[in-house]
Amino acid sequence: MTEKTTMILIVDDTPANLQLLESILKEKGYEVRGAINGPMALKAARLQPPDLVMLDINMPEMNGFEVCRALKEDPALASIPVIFVSAAVETADKLRAFDEGGVDYVTKPFQAQEVLARVETHLELSRVRGALQRQNAELARTLEHLTRAQVHLVQSEKMAALGLLTAGVAHELNNPLNFIAASVQGLKKTVAPIDELMALCQALPGGICDEVIGRIETWCRENELGELRESMNELVNNACYGANRAAEIVSSLRIFSRMDEADRKSVNLHECLDAALLLLNGSYKDRIRIERHYDDLPPWLCQPGRLNQVFMNLLANAVDAIMAQPEKVDATIRVSTRMEERDGRCCAVVEVADSGVGMTDEVRKHLFEPFFTTKEVGKGVGLGLSISHGIVRDHQGVIEVESRAGQGSAFRVILPQLET
Ligand SMILES: Nc1ncnc2c1ncn2[C@@H]1O[C@H](COP(=O)(O)OP(=O)(O)OP(=O)(O)O)[C@@H](O)[C@H]1O
Ligand SMILES: [Mg+2]
Structure with missing residues (x-):
């Protein structure tokens, strides 16, 4: 040539x-x-x-x-x-x-023929080498883009989890804090007459007993002592309830804030699920019944922070799937765990099943693709499941899906026992 x-x-x-x-x-x-x-x-x-x-x-x-x-x-x-x-x-x-x-x-x-044959061969080789080098450079550029996209995805992973978390926590903490604030305000009003009574009692040893006793009697006529005590106890109890609830949320947050821990740790998976449910509580409270069916699971070796995100994503999707059918009654999310043997390996299975909209075969096909979403702009980014898929794969596990359009979906996370 x-x-x-x-x-x-x-x-x-x-x-x-x-x-x-x-x-x-x-x-x-x-x-x-x-x-x-x-x-x-x-x-x-x-x-x-x-x-x-x-x-x-x-x-x-x-x-x-x-x-x-x-x-x-x-x-x-x-x-x-x-x-x-x-x-x-x-x-x-x-x-x-x-x-x-x-x-x-x-x-x-x-020989002229020999020279020409060699020249042509080496020109062709050189052309091929040049094309390969260009392709290599192109591949290197693509790899760099992919690496950048991956860094971006990891960042999005954290942001997505953080977004869910912040909204949940703000909503959840608001409630008990309102409880405490209202109780303390009530207590302030209740404490005012009691303060008056205590001042009178303080004056008793001073000697002008008859006058003080008279004023105490008037106080008792004006204030319903029984009612006062009852309301005081109730307000104190409410404030305590609010404080305990806030403490519970903070403790769930602690479980969740393992977020950045890349280390493997043995944790109680049920605690993780409960923490995610509690943090999401605000988004479903009055609409959805949560059924928990927890089997006996030993402490499970995993990256807890990342696994928490998986549970959070699955539960958030289940809540969304139910909320997409506002008219449907008896909405349930069933969270269950069990031990199972798969391919000779002992596995923990965590299942999140909802009675929501379910999905078509077409949606199922694309479920784990990054940025695939059927939700309106601003509601879903389409990263939850692709991120979860990556995290579960890093745990040598898989996510299985069963779904019927209009009936609901079940997502099963299979986590093989990891070697220490
Ligand atoms: N439990 C479910 N029931 C019905 N459809 C679901 C369920 N879980 C996921 N899907 C479908 O899969 C799509 C992708 O889910 P994914 O969690 O990856 O993204 P998203 O929820 O849309 O957005 P993001 O999680 O990033 O906020 C959803 O838009 C929805 O169509
Ligand atoms: Mg999602």
Whole structure:
């Protein structure tokens, strides 16, 4: 195969050799340039890099090996294939030619056909190598993009979890705090007359007993003592309930805030599920009944922070699937756990089943793809399940899905027991 635009540089100090090669190559349609010594050849190559160099070895001033070395040391010229052409037939010479970076060796006197065959082969190889290098560069660029996208995804993973978490916590803490605030306000009103009574009691030992006793009697007439005590107790109880609830939420948060822990740890998976349910409570409270069916599970070795995100994503999806059917009564999320043997490995199975909208086969096909969502803009990003899939895979596990459109869905997380 010949190409008009292919340029070959011939370097030989014997004009007759130069002309012979030139005519063979020109006849085949190659553009040919000649140089009668090394320095000239390097100058010509730098001025306009050729596609291939045919290089004599024995030349005065600078021999072929030195010219080849100089070409290979120049990054702009290093990839140009060099074919040595020489009468020297010692094996050592041939070996040195390859050592210096030559791709082939033609012995003088040569056959025109042989020279052309070798030239064409090396031009083709060079073209293929160039194409491969370009593809490699393209692949390297793609890999860099992917790495950047992955970093972005990890960031999104944290942000998505953080978003769910912040909303849940704000909602949940608001309730008990309102309880405490209201109780304390009530207590303040109740405490005012009691404060008055205590002041009277303080005055008793002073001697003017009759007057003080009279005022205490008036106080008792004006204040319903029984009612006061009852309301005081109730308010104190309410404040305590609020405080305990707030403490529970903070403790769930502690379980959840293992978020950044990459380390493996043995944890109680039920605690993780309860924490996620509690933090999501605000989004379903009055609408959905939660059924828990927890089996006996031993402490499970996992990356708790990341697994919490899986549970949170599955539960949040279950809540969304139910909320998408506001008219449907008897909405339930069933959270269950059990031990199972899969492929000879002992596994913990965590199942989140909802009575929500379910999904079509088409949705199921794309479920775990990043950014696949059927939710309206602002409601879903489409990352929850793809992130969860990655996390469960990192735990050597799988997520199984069963769903019937209009009936509900069940997501099963299978977590094999990991070696310590
Ligand atoms: N329990 C479920 N019931 C019905 N459809 C579901 C359920 N879980 C997931 N899906 C479907 O799978 C899609 C992808 O879920 P995924 O959790 O990955 O993203 P998302 O919930 O839409 O957004 P994000 O979780 O990022 O906020 C959902 O949009 C929904 O169509
Ligand atoms: Mg989701």
